[in-house]
Each structure stands twice: as structure tokens, then as C-alpha cells.
Amino acid sequence: xxxxxxxxxxxLQDRQGLKLASYLSLxxxxxxxxxxxxxxxxxxxxxxxxxxNKLRSAHAVIPNGGSAALTWGHDEGLSLWSRIGSIVPxxxxxxxxxxxxxxxNDNRARELAEVDVALLTDVLPPAAFADPGFIQFLKAEL
Numbered sequence: 001x002x003x004x005x006x007x008x009x010x011x012l013q014d015r016q017g018l019k020l021a022s023y024l025s026l027x028x029x030x031x032x033x034x035x036x037x038x039x040x041x042x043x044x045x046x047x048x049x050x051x052x053n054k055l056r057s058a059h060a061v062i063p064n065g066g067s068a069a070l071t072w073g074h075d076e077g078l079s080l081w082s083r084i085g086s087i088v089p090x091x092x093x094x095x096x097x098x099x100x101x102x103x104x105n106d107n108r109a110r111e112l113a114e115v116d117v118a119l120l121t122d123v124l125p126p127a128a129f130a131d132p133g134f135i136q137f138l139k140a141e142l
Contacts (some may be wrong), residue, residue, distance in 0.1 A: 030140070111139075115135065115139070118138055
């Protein structure tokens with residue numbers, strides 16, 4: 001999602017730059033030749049600086065394994081504690097899910113034990129045990 005926002009921001013900046021350049025280009029026909037040449041040189045310098053910035057960001061990713069996702073945000077300046085702090089919620093989530101699974105298993109075992117106790121302590125005819133709806137009846141009664 002962050003990459004999509006960055007791409008959208010870059011596109012919006014490019015559109016704004018093109019719109020601004022078109023407004024500035026409207027009045028260039030009326031300017032003297034020396035001023036228009038200085039403007040042309042300034043534009044060329046600005047474009048060359050922009051291209052250098054993009055090349056720097058691409059070179060920063062390549063030596064670190066070729067993927068920004070594999071570097072754990074190496075260029076973002078995250079310290080060891082920041083990385084540990086970003087992993088702790090994941091560990092808490094896994095521990096919580098394991099705890100919930102354990103509680104669900106205990107509840108299922110307790111329900112089955114209650115059904116077994118009800119079956120063993122109640123006086124029932126043997127045909128009741130063969131009835132498929134009997135377990136449902138016991139659950140409704142308990």
C-alpha cells in the first residue's frame with residue numbers, strides 16, 4: 001500500500017510539474033533571446049538533477065540484495081530496538097492464537113465429558129444410544 005501511495009504521489013507531482021511548465025512556457029515567446037537561453041539552461045540543469053536522484057535511489061536497493069523487502073528497511077535507519085518492536089506484535093498475535101486454540105480444545109473436551117457423564121449416570125434403554133438425534137437432545141438439555 002505504501003508503494004502505491006508513493007507511486008500516486010510521484011504521478012501527481014509529475015502532473016503538477018507539467019502544468020507549471022506549460023504555464024511558464026506561455027510567456028516565453030515574448031522574452032528576449034538571452035533570458036530564454038538562461039531559462040533553457042536552468043531547465044536542463046533541473047532535469048539532470050532529477051534524473052540523478054532517481055538513479056541514486058535505484059542504486060541503494062541493488063547492493064542490498066536486489067529487493068527492498070529483503071533488506072528489512074535497511075536504508076530507513078531502523079535500529080535493533082525498532083526492529084524488535086515491529087516483531088513483538090506478530091509474536092503476540094501468534095501466542096494469542098495458540099492460547100485461543102488451547103481454550104477451544106479444552107472447551108470441546110469438557111463438553112464431551114459432560115455428555116459422557118450424562119450418558120453413564122442416566123438410566124436409559126439401549127435403543128436410545130443408537131438414536132442419531134440423542135446427542136443433540138442431550139446438548140439441548142444440558
